[in-house]
Amino acid sequence: MKNDSLIHWHSMFMGVALLAAARSKDARKRNGACIVGPDNKISGVGYNGLPRGCDDHDEHYWQDDDSDPLNSRHSYIVHAEQNAILNCTSLPLHGSTIYATQYPCPRCVQSIIQVGIKRVVYLDKKAHQERVNAASEKMLADAGVEIESLQALQPESAEWSAELAQFIETSTTNR
Ligand SMILES: Nc1ccn([C@H]2C[C@H](O)[C@@H](COP(=O)(O)O)O2)c(=O)n1
Numbered sequence: 491m492k493n494d495s496l497i498h499w500h501s502m503f504m505g506v507a508l509l510a511a512a513r514s515k516d517a518r519k520r521n522g523a524c525i526v527g528p529d530n531k532i533s534g535v536g537y538n539g540l541p542r543g544c545d546d547h548d549e550h551y552w553q554d555d556d557s558d559p560l561n562s563r564h565s566y567i568v569h570a571e572q573n574a575i576l577n578c579t580s581l582p583l584h585g586s587t588i589y590a591t592q593y594p595c596p597r598c599v600q601s602i603i604q605v606g607i608k609r610v611v612y613l614d615k616k617a618h619q620e621r622v623n624a625a626s627e628k629m630l631a632d633a634g635v636e637i638e639s640l641q642a643l644q645p646e647s648a649e650w651s652a653e654l655a656q657f658i659e660t661s662t663t664n665r
């Protein structure tokens with residue numbers, strides 16, 4: 491007998507992004523991203539973290555002094571979207587979609603555009619980063635890359651993803 495109670499593709503891919511995020515060591519925010527080809531095949535997954543070889547236990551990397559690049563976490567962390575692109579196992583990425591747990595920053599948007607990704611689906615958008623988000627939005631629009639919230643695209647998937655995020659958050663201690 492056939493089982494019709496399955497999740498939507500959007501739920502699956504945002505779910506993969508959320509699972510990847512659970513590997514992040516950033517105590518402030520764990521983000522994940524999943525790149526999918528037009529044939530619904532996953533090409534790459536990533537989460538925010540330090541570059542290979544940089545010790546996660548070195549507190550120097552996690553400092554919050556944005557007035558000094560040497561002492562700012564922002565100089566060191568590779569974003570989830572960037573890692574997903576760098577981790578891709580199948581190329582090219584032209585025409586792909588990236589599922590991201592957070593609205594992509596301008597730096598990631600540059601990479602998204604340059605590798606030919608044509609669509610971004612995101613889960614959360616930080617309202618207080620209005621100007622940064624606007625910069626991302628301008629580049630995406632000019633480059634013809636579609637961006638949409640999972641909530642607008644598929645409300646059931648957004649609800650399911652929020653529940654999954656909550657479940658992951660409460661159940662991720664060295665499992
Ligand atoms: N689209 C994004 C935005 C941020 N991140 C990472 C960078 C940090 O590790 C963390 C929190 O970011 P912040 O609010 O300090 O800029 O999330 C990412 O991976 N993707």
Ligand SMILES: [Zn+2]
Pocket residue numbers: 569570571572594595596597598599
């Ligand atoms: Zn970014």
